[in-house]
Amino acid sequence: MTFPTLPAREGDRPRTGPEVPHLQFTQTSPPQLKEELRQWMATALPGIVPGRSEISVPSTWAVFLSDVAPAEGARLFLPRGNAEFAHLHADGSLHLALDPADHAAFLASGWGEKHPYYDRGVNVVMFYAPRDQAELEVAKKVIAASYHYATGRAPTVTTAAA
Template sequence: MSPLKLPTRVGVKPRTNPLPPHLQYDQYSPLEIYQSLADWMFNAFPKSREHKTLISVPSSRAMWLDENIKNTPRDGFMPPPTASREFAHLHKDGSIHVCLPQKDIDAVYDAKWGEPHPYKKHGVNEILVYAPQNKKEMETLKQVIVASYEYLTNEVYVPIYQ
C-alpha cells in the first residue's frame, strides 16, 4: 500500500503528557465528533471489534483484530505483543493511539497530525494522533485508522459501514 497522503494539520499542537498516560490536555474533540468517530471505528471493519484496552486508561476503547487473521506484522499491535490484538484505541479526548508502518508514521508526523509515544525509544510502535475538531479532521483520522487496518490484514479496506 502506498504511504498516507494527509492534509497538513492547521493550528498549534495540542498539549500532551510527555509520559504515560499519553493523552491530550486541550483541543478535545466535540462530543458529536467523538461519538461519530467511535461509531465508525467500532462498526466499519469486518475483521475487527471493540475490546477492552490492555494498555491504555480504562476509559479508552480499543480496536481488536480478529484472532483468525494470521501472518500479521510483529509491530502491528500494542504491548503486550504476545497477548494483544489491539492495534488502535480511542481516548475520551478524541485522540487515538495507533500502530502503523514507518512510511505512514512519517506521513502523520510530516502533516503535523501526531507525535511518538513516550516509550517509542523502548520499541513501542504506536503514535498519538491528535483529536479531530470537526468532520473534515475526522476524515483524516479515518484515513490513519484504515492504513493501520490494511497494514495488519494486508488487504485493501472495504467498508461495511460509512
C-alpha cells in the first residue's frame, strides 16, 4: 500500500506536550466526532479487539490485533510489540504505528508529529485530533494505512469520498 495523499491541514499546528504522556492541548476533537471515529475504528478494522491502551493513560482507547497476526516486520506498540497499533486519546488525537517508509510523507503532510520517543526508535507518530467531518475522513485514511502496515491487509470498510 502506498501512503495516501493527504490534503493540506488548515490552520496552525496545535499545541502538544513535549513529553510522555504525549497529548494535544489545543484544537481538540468535539466529543461526537471522537465517538464517531471510535465507532468507525471498532467496525472498519477486521480482526481487532478494542480496549484500554496498554501503554498510554487509562482514558486512552486502543485497537489490538486479535484474529489476525501482525505483518512480517511490523513494529507495533510496546509492551507486546505485536498487538496495539493505534490508540485514541481523550483529546481526539491518535498515536499510530506506520510503515517507516511512510513517516516522511506523513510528517511533511502537516497532520501530525513525531512521538517524543521517536528518535529513540519508537515507531509511533501522533495524528492531530480531527476538528470536523472532513478531517475525520483524513484520520480514517491514516488509520487505514496503520492497519495495513500492522496486518498487511486493507480494511474492509473504505472511507467516504473526500
